[in-house]
Amino acid sequence: MKLLLADLLLLLISLGWFLSSTVQSQQQCARKFMDLSLVTYRAERISNNAVGNDLDNELRVLQEYQFNCSSTNITSLILGIDVRSGYTMFPSVQVYSTDGSLVTGSERTIYYSPSNVSTSGVFEYPLNPPIPVMNGDLLAVSQPPQASSVVRIYYTLPGVTFRSSRHSLSTENVNSNGSSITNQLILVYPVTDGYCVNSVNSINASIIKENAFKIHDSDRPSDNRQYLYPDIVFSCNGSLTKWIYGGIDHGNNPPNRLPELQIWRQLGPNNYNKTGSSLVNASAMIGTNLYEFIPQNPLQLQEGDIFGFYFPERSESQLSIYEQDGNGPVNLRYSSNVPLSSISQALSTFANNFPLVSVEVSVSTMPPIMSTTTPTTTTITVISASSYATLSTAILSSIEPSSLPSSVVIIIVLSVAVCIKKRSNKKENVVIEADVSLSLKFMPAGKGSDNSNTATEDNDSNDFTISNMNDNPAYGTASALTNSGFVYGDQGCTEKFMELSQVTYRAQYTSASAPGRTWDDKLRALQEYQFNCSSTNVTSLILGIDVRRATGSINLFPSVRVYRPNSNDPGKYDLVTGSERTIYYSTSNVSTSGVFEYPLNPPIPVMSGEVVAIVQPREEESVVRIYYIEGVSGISFSSSKEISIDSDEIDLGDTPITNELILVYPVTDGHCVNSANSINAMAIRNYFLTVQRSGAINDRRQYLYPEIVFSCNGSLTKWIYGGMNHNNMNNNSPELQIWRQLGPNNYNKIGSSLVNANTMIGTNLYEFIPQTPLQFQEGDIFGVHIPQTGQSVFSLYEQRGNGPLNERVNGDADNPYSTITQALVTDSNNDFPLVTVEVSSKLLIIILYLL
Known part of the structure; x- marks a missing residue:
């Protein structure tokens, strides 16, 4: 037929x-629930006791780890930690050089909160920016007093040797040859580019993860309590088809009292309505202390709905559902002898335990x-x-x-x-x-x-x-379903290339139409933004910034903080303790789309009446500089004058400045930002695009971009690039290249294309399809050779600044290189070539024959 x-x-x-698709809770829609893998692990070990101790008011140098590359970057940390609510201090990591001195700019604070705990039990903290380290450097961790700390780093006594030394907090110089502690496994492992970590005693990431699981145990929640978990939310519309949970079967108890797993909808402050629920039991056992319950009718849910749980009197219940002690989301609760169907009062906050509950949902898309x-x-x-x-x-x-x-x-x-x-x-x-x-x-x-x-x-x-396969929406590339049939620079394999949208924009608009300015070693309060919810969280910032290459003299970063009105002194505002977040960017994580949205980790709680402020350190020493635009026609933006950077109290009684558009927008939960002059995130993004420009890449240069790498194996099928056609008869062309690093200062070119201006696909935008696709491997590097301008048919353009590291062969390069066996020179500028690619990647595919 x-x-x-x-x-x-x-x-x-x-x-x-x-x-619809059935997805486990660890996937997008229910990603705030505990992962099924962790539910299973905790259920199997439900009677195990926690082991381990936390560091307390000390600095530990981790002599165990040696960096065996001449230079590399620590990109993340595998951690064994306890995350709590209601405290204010955070641990950090820093690096000490071979002479024992603290490396300036190496400290990174480890922020976690109940709103971003790990749902899998594995805490891998991304370092943003990464920490550069060299052979001989030592990593250290600083733990503030544990009684005041949100995050506490643990150690265990597992019977393996692990070398560390103890010092006072804020130690500037350490004696790396002093006595070592060897019987405490500190649950920190540094992940680097290039696998450059060597452990004297063969400690690796898996050992840290394995022991990190053991520092928490499980227990049953308090009896006769109605719980709500405002951080465990559904992020889609759909239906819940299955509950999966860990607990203890009290088979001898009558089944007249059962735990109830629930879906709640918030209607307003302290106003909740239960929209769905299941009385669950121990009838369907699917693992050790692991059960499932399938509702007779799927429970409907909406994006933003909240998970809730009622636990009855244990002695009357057939089943006790357990929770992980700690390392969970905020727990709100109310004493009740029966499950509630609506709540119209404030709930008390109690701990941050994590219920052993996962779900399957069907997602409406x-x-x-x-x-x-x-x-x-x-x-x-x-x-x-x-x-x-x-x-x-x-x-x-x-x-x-x-x-x-x-x-x-x-x-x-x-x-x-x-x-x-x-x-x-x-x-x-x-x-x-x-x-x-x-x-x-x-x-x-x-x-x-x-x-x-x-x-x-x-x-x-x-x-x-x-x-006859074509682009009919029902066939071929299914263009009705996907933006593209290919992997462009904004996709996984080539995510470090500039995105096609940004290449297109920069090729069309090469000149900056507005001068971006910054301020110097001062604080600016953004009175423009008012928070119109009684309380919310600032989760990210939309920014207009300049990101530069970090050096010994360029190592400072701006920050954001919150000030609260002083009730006794109108016009005065006090710094909210613990509200400051540093804005880290580096050449390794610049925006490829032109949009800088910086996630705040953890989010900053704010209340109605509070004010966000931006701190910009010394401009000439800053890696990240925040822009403002002066005198934008038709735009008013209220901000304070420049205030001392160290002010714990600020005076906003003066008339605000209104003619300087500061390129910062706070994104909140619940859309709680009001702008008196209708400034929104899109306005900040659009105006930021006007302060950047693009131009021709310097000629007679052989460039490599070590941070523009391919992250898969495959073949390159198309180059797309921006530039200027000279419409002449010259024979020389820019060469776009793929390089493979064979060792220190040793590179081999494994593919290249001499590109031209023959195929124009937009304003100053061109494409070139290699006759034979260029093969590449994961880790291969993008490069470019630029011939002498007067002899070239085409000039390839780059975005000035806000790009990755630019490295080049020292001196003039009249012809493209095929091998490089010398140290490359790092340019002072970090410009971004207007180049993106289409690739075909090797994947394992499942084909289903349904007959």
């Missing part, structure tokens, strides 16, 4: 590709598609392709062949073109490895009688062949 396009689309809809035909609906559990090896059987067993049309081949793959094995009379699961691009192919089986896209059967070769 012939399958119509509408039938195929509706079949895919019924398979859950468009409208699109409105229904109208059709004149009635499809047969089949529900399939959608499972990540990366887990195909263990879950392929589960995928197939969830499909009921009789519910599908009899001659359909459905290929759920990301592929440019695939040769498909002839269909058989049974369903099969075939794993192949192919070069693929990020697009979705749909194909009916059998010959089509019209001129539409068809798949035809070759009886001689027993293969199917794709014919």
Whole structure:
């Protein structure tokens, strides 16, 4: 039979590709619930006691770890920690050089809060920016008094040797040759570029993770309590199809009192309504102390809905659901002998334990598609392709062949073109490895009688062949479903390249239309923004900034802080303790889209009436400089005059400055920011774009960009770039390149293209398709050679500043290099080439034959 396009689309809809997919709680919609892996782990060890102790008011130099590369970056830390609420201090890490002196600018504070605890039990803290270290440097951790600390770093006594030395906080110089403590495994592991960490006693990240799990145990919550968890929210619309939970079965108790797992909706301050719930039991055991409950009817949920839990009197309950002690979200509770259905009063905050509860949800992602035909609906559990090896059987067993049309081949793959094995009379699961691009192919089986896209059967070769594949929304690259059929610079494999949108913009607008200015060693209060909720959190900042290369003399960063009105002195504001957050950027994490949105970790709590302020240290010593634009026509922006940077109290009684648009916008939970002059996030983004410019890259140069790397294996199929066509008869062209590092100061060019201005796809925007795709491996580096301008047909452009490290061969380079065996020179500028790419990456694909 012939399958119509509408039938195929509706079949895919019924398979859950468009409208719903079953996802575990660790995925996006329910990502704030405990991961199923951690629920399972805690349930299996429900009676185990916690082990370990926390550091207290001390600095520990971790002599155990040696950096065995001449230079590298610490990019993150694997941690064993306890995260609490209601305290104000945080630990930090810093680096000491071989002579024992503190490395200036190396300190990074470790921020966690109950709103961003790990749901998997693994705490990997990203260092932003990374910490540069050299051979011989030593990493240290500083733990403030534990009684005042939000985050406490732990150590255990596991019977392995681990070398560290103890010092006073704020020690400027340490004696690395002094006595060592060897029987305390400090639960910190530094992750570096290039695997440059050596441990004398073979301590690795896995050992730290394993011991970090042991510092917490589980217990049952208090009886007769109604709990709400405002940080465990659903981030989608959909329905809850299964609860999974850990606990103890009290089989001898009558089943008249059961725990209730709930979904709540907040209607206003201290006003909640329960929208769905399940009385759960121990009937369906799926693991050691692990149970599941499937509601008879899925529980409907909306984005922003909150998880709640009622625990009855233990002696009367058949089941006790347990919680992890600590390292969880905020717990709100209310004493009650029965589950509540509505709450209209303030709840008390109690600890931050983490219930051993995970969920499965079905996610609504699109409105229904109208059709004149009635499809047969089949529900399939959608499972990540990366887990195909263990879950392929589960995928197939969830499909009921009789519910599908009899001659359909459905290929759920990301592929440019695939040769498909002839269909058989049974369903099969075939794993192949192919070069693929990020697009979705749909194909009916059998010959089509019209001129539409068809798949035809070759009886001689027993293969199917794709014919006439095009960009029809129902076929080919499925352009109705995805922005692109390929991986551009904003996608995973090539995320360090400039995004196509930014390349396009910078190529079209090469000149800065507004001068960006900054201030120097002062504080500015942003009176423009008023918080119109009684309380909320500032979760991120939209910024207009200049990011420069950090050096020994350029090592300072701006920060944001909050001031609260002084009730006894109108016009005066006091610094809110613990509200300051440093804004770290470096050349390794500049924005590739031109939009700088800095996440605040943890978020800053603010209340109505409070004011956000920005601190800019000495401009000439700052890695990050915050811009303002003076005299924008038609725009008024209220801010304070420049105030001393160390002010704990500020006076905002004077008339504010209104003609300087400071490029900062605070993003909050619940859209609680009000601007007197209608300034919003989009306005800040758009005005920031006007203060940057682009221009030709310096000629006669061989550049490498060690921070623009490919993060997969595959092939490059297209270059897209911005520049200026000289419309001359010269023969020289810029060369775009792929390099592979073989060792220190040792690079080999493994692919390149001499690009031109023959194919124009936008204003000053061009593309070049290599005749043969350029092969690359994970870790390969982007490079470019620029010939002499007077002899070139084309000038390649770059964004001035706000880019990655620019390294080049010393001296003039009249011709492209093919190998480099000398130390590269780091440019003082960190400009960003207007280049993005399309690539085809090697992925493991699951093909389902549904017949």
